[in-house]
Structure formats: C-alpha cells, structure tokens
Amino acid sequence: MSGLSPARVRLALLALALGGFGIGTTEFVVMGLLDNVARDLLPALYASSHEDAVAQTGWLITAYALGVVVGAPTIAALSARFPRKQLLLWLLVAFTLATVLSAVLPTFELVLVARFVAGLPHGAYFGIATLVAASLMGEGKRGRGVAIVLSGLTIANVVGVPIITLLGQQAGWRVAYLAVASIFALTFVAVALAVPLQPGDPKATLKRELRAFGRSQVWLALLTGAIGFGGFFAVYSYVSPVVTQVTGQSESFVPIALVVIGLGMTLGNLVGGRAADHNVMGTIFVCFGLFVVALASFALTAHTTAGLLISLFVVGGAASALSPAVQSRLMDVAGDSQTLAAAANHAALNLGNSLGAYLGGVTIAAGLGYLSPAIVGLLLCVPGIGLALFSVVLQRRRPIRL
Template structure:
C-alpha cells in the first residue's frame, strides 16, 4: 500500500472512527435503557417483578457480547487473505443490517437473536480497523493507532449513548437504535470513499491464523481482558439502576452520568495509549490495580450521587486505559497472526462484557441489591490482576530458561 497523504489519512481514520462510534452506541446504549426495554419486551415479567425483568433484559447485553466472542476469531481469521478495505466495507454494511433487525423485530427472543448477529462483526471491525490505522499513521505509533480507532467508541459514550438514552427514555428505546442504524449507514459510505486499497494476503488462511491459540501468552492476555474487564461491565451494565435506585436520583441523571462515564473512557483510552508506549507491563498492572481501588470506592459511596458520578468517572478512566494496553500486549505476543490477534482482543473484552452483565444481573436477582454488581465487578478486576501477574511471571521464567539454555550451548 502506498503511503497516503495527510488528507487521505485523516479521511480514512475519521471513517473508521464513525463506525467505531456506531459500535460504541449499539453496544452501550442498551445498558442505560434496560428498564424501558424490559417494560416493552417483557411486560408479564415486569408486572410480576421489575428486578427480574431488568435482570432478564440484561441478557441482551450478554447476547451481543457472545456474538463478538464468536465472530471476532472466525471472521477475522477467515478474511485475513482479502483486501482490508473491502472487508471493512462488508463489516460496516453487516452492522447496518443487523442493527436494523434490532430496530424492527417485535419480541424479546427475536431481538436477542438480532443482538447476537449484531455482535458478530464487532471484533473483526475493530481488529482490522486497528491494523489499517497503524498502517496509515506509519511506524512507531502502534498503541496510538489502536487508541485512535477506539476513540470513536469512547466518544460514543460521551455523546452518542447519552443522546440515545435520552431518546429511548422519552420516545421509546427503538429510537436509539434508529440513530445507530443511520450512523452505520454513513460509516459504510465513508469507508467505501476513503479507506485506501490494499492487496490481500492469500497465504493468511483461517488455519494459519488460528495457530495464534498455540501461544501461551496469548491465552494469558485474553484472560486478563475477559476477567479483568468484566469488572467494568458489571458496573456499566447497571448504571441506570445505580443512579435511580441506589443514589435515589431522578431519571434525568442517568444520561448525565453516562456523559461523565464516557468522558472517563475517552480520556482513559488516550492516556492508556500513551502509557502502553512508555512501559507496557508496569502500566497494565498499575491500571488494573487502579480499577480495583476505584470500584471499591464506588461501592462504598454509591448512595450519594456526587461520589457515585465521581467514582464512575474514575472506574471508566481506569478500565478504558487498560484497553489499548491489552491490545498492544496481545499484538506483541501474537507473532505473525496480527489480524486475528487484533480482533481477539475485542472477543476477550466482550467475554468480560457477557460475564460482567450476567454476574451483575445474577446478584441483583438474588436479592443482594442494586449496588451488588459493583462489588462483583471489583472481584472480577482482582481476578484480572492475578492473571496478569501469573502471565508475566511465566514469561519471565521462560525468558530466563531460554537464556540459560543458550548460555549452555555457547559454553
């Protein structure tokens, strides 16, 4: 691929960011509209128990995340041999169609199926989009390129999700998904017009890409994302009920809280990209520790809206800063399997999404209260830190063993 001009580079990156903005909306706007979705799609359960209805509606989050988990390795691995710009056009179009199904389907079961479909292109879009961004930005900017692609997702949490939540609360939750569909349609056109053409790599078959799973450190890195990031989603999935039921604030505070959370994610993502380029391992361990601490403080102070909003910002900052750090770590340990590795990061994050949302709903349904997901999230973050420490320890011992073996050969 020839080096694009600054204007073409900016256009391509903005096109990719529009798509990631749409993904951020479709993934996260559901979390602020669980009561509205439960009321419409689960009326019988809602009449019997609002807690059970909201917990059941939370499965829509898990179904989307399951789609990401399934789609990221299979799609990214299967399309690695094709030109990336064509793949991105197809992925953006698929996101448009599947979210259109969510908009129009009438029952909870069918909407759940559409959420599964909508999640399938998610990981491949971000994974391949990150590789394109790295190429057009040039060498020496890997983590910054990853952070740029993710910026659309985080900005969606500042602007798109609060707007979608407002529309959903006042006009019905489907209006939020209408906006999502329109954004993906624009992204499809923009990607077609701006992303530079590049020949595919016919040698990169699905079988070749799947060899990434033979690398032990890949599994450790995926485990950090799946378990540790699940701690964030246990909190974020139930922000609406934290604000209204735990802090006792009016419903209009939910979109404002989501804006603050989105700001934390946006700033954290940019900071995390910088820290990953400075010292990846130290940054990853420090940010996971910060995620644990901020969740503890949120759990202890969620009854007051001021501290709830402050520590929700802190939790989202720490969690989002972890994201480019894990993405870069995964690319470091994946060898030649870059396409599938970049996508697997989002597969792992959405395993955390599914785990966090399901666990948060389970502790609510079990009667532990609406603040219980925060505690559950903290323990998941602890698990992620433990996996990271073990993974780095295994790597360190492996390096020492190889050095000793090389010394013996030399002697």
C-alpha cells in the same frame, strides 16, 4: 503508509473511528434503556418484579457480547487474506441490517437473537480497523493508532450513548436503534470514500491464524482483558437502576451519568494508548490498581451524587486505558497471526462483557442490591492481576520467540 498526505491519513482514521462510534453506541445504549425495554418487551414480568425484569433484559447485553465472542475469531481467521477495506465495508453492511432488525422485531426472544447477530462483526471490525490504523500511523505509534480507532467507542459514551438514550426515553427504544443503524450507514460511506485500499495478507491461512491460540502468552493477554472488562461491565450494565434506585435521581439523570463514564473512557483510552507505547505491562498493572480503587469507591459512595459520578469516571477511565494496552500486548505476542489476535482481543473483552453483565444480574436477582455488581468487579480484579503477573514471570523464564 507511504504516499498518503497527513490530511488523508487523518480522514481515514476519522472514518475508522466513526465505525467505533457506531459500535460503542449499539453496544452500550441498551444499558441506559433497560427500564424502557423491559417495560415494553417483558410487561408481565415488569409488573410483577422490576428487579427480575431488569435482570432478564440484561440478557440483551449478554447476547451481543456472545455474538462478538463467536464472530470475532471466526470472521478474522477466515478473512485475513481478503482486502481490508472491502472487508470493513461488508462488516458495516452487516451492522446496519442487524441493528435495524433489533429495532423492528416484535418479541424479546427475536430481539435477543438480533442482538447476537449484531455482535458477530464487532471484533472483526475492530481487529481489522486497528491493523489498518497501525499501518497508517507507522512505527513507534502503534498504540496511538489503536487508541484512535477505539476513541470512537469511548466518544460514543460521551455523545452518542447519552443522546440516543435520551431519544429512546422520549421516542421509544426502537427509534433509538434506528438512529444507531443510521450511524453505521454513514460510516459505510465514510470508509468507502476516505480509507485507502489496503491488501490483506496473501500468505494467511486458517491454520496459520489459528496458530496464535497455541501461544500461552496470547491466552494470558486475552484472559487478562476479559476479566478486566468483566468487572467494568458488571457495573456499567446496571448504571440506570443504580442512578434511580440507589442514588435517588430521576431517569433524566441517567444520560448525565453515561456522559461521565464516557468522559472517563475517552481520557483513559488516550492515556492508555500513549502509555502502552512506552510500557505495555506497566500500563496494565496501573489500570488494575485504579480499577480496584474506583470499584471500591463506587460500592461505598454511589448513594451520593458526587460519589456516583466521581467513581464512575474513574471506573470508565481505568477500564478503557486497559484496552489499548492489552491490544498492544497481543500484537507483541501473536507472531504472524496478527488479524486473528487483534479480533480475538475484542472477543475476549466482550466475553468479559457477557460475564460481567450476567454475574451482576445474578447478584441483583438474588436480592443483594444494585450495588452488588461492584463487588463482582472487585472479585474479578484478583485473577486479572494474577494473570498479568504470571505473564511477566513466564516471559522472564521463557522469552517470547516470534
């Protein structure tokens, strides 16, 4: 973006990434507090069946993800013509209020609704923020711009999620969510001060944005991302009980496992962003290959501490590297429906989140054990690879026309 100093660009990108940090924290912190939330909101079920209570508490993960699926395309399609900075600020207000409600509502059912509402602005924020970042970075650095915004989400898994998980374990899960709400409030101030004004697309209409869904390559990219992240969340959603029930570590070890996943995600995101600038589809295939190896390792070695940590690091890295590659692919194939496509990617990823958390919970509730979600992840890799291959074959037969 012309007229901005490098320092101003860095500050703007940092502000956008801080929003990703808050989103990553609000989305993932419940995964380390499943036991705590289940014990508080479902006391009778927790007393009679620990596994059933944990599996039902996993619905909070599913509800947030479904909120993303509903909100991302809806908000993006309706708001593409609005100034991007102002829209980001309104989305941050929505995040703050919904996260406060998650912390204070008294019953499981009401908290479930609050988590759904908290997910609504997720995809639109990331979609708009990545477009702003790509504009700030300039030509040839699009993947890195996307990765910088997403780095907030991955760093949240290194710093925010473990610290706030520890806070939740010590002071209660409700205090943890209030801490997350404060991150969104801080992000509002940072975006207001650091991000330059950037107009929306005055030619954008609902009809034009929805045109993206008429492109087969857009659907293939969205489904590839959804299935890839479905496998990741099948495992990630139930890290807490794996650490305590399978590996045999204490509850205090859960934040350490989350830090390891976060380190893998942070490295994977940075590598994936740079790789996507050189070869988008090649990056997607490599990510799926690493993912298969990591999931198989997790299923076979998570009963040992070393096996658990190594496999979780690679699982996080492979999944996170996939995200900027899929986002870049969507920018390549979406034509002039960029806002909707960018947001729809996060809807797809969170559809995978919802699917993975749900299927992982089903296998656990069926008595197949806390490692069974890794098998779910492996099974999901098969159609993910198949969709990516079909996309390449289709493009060779029918080159993309934008």
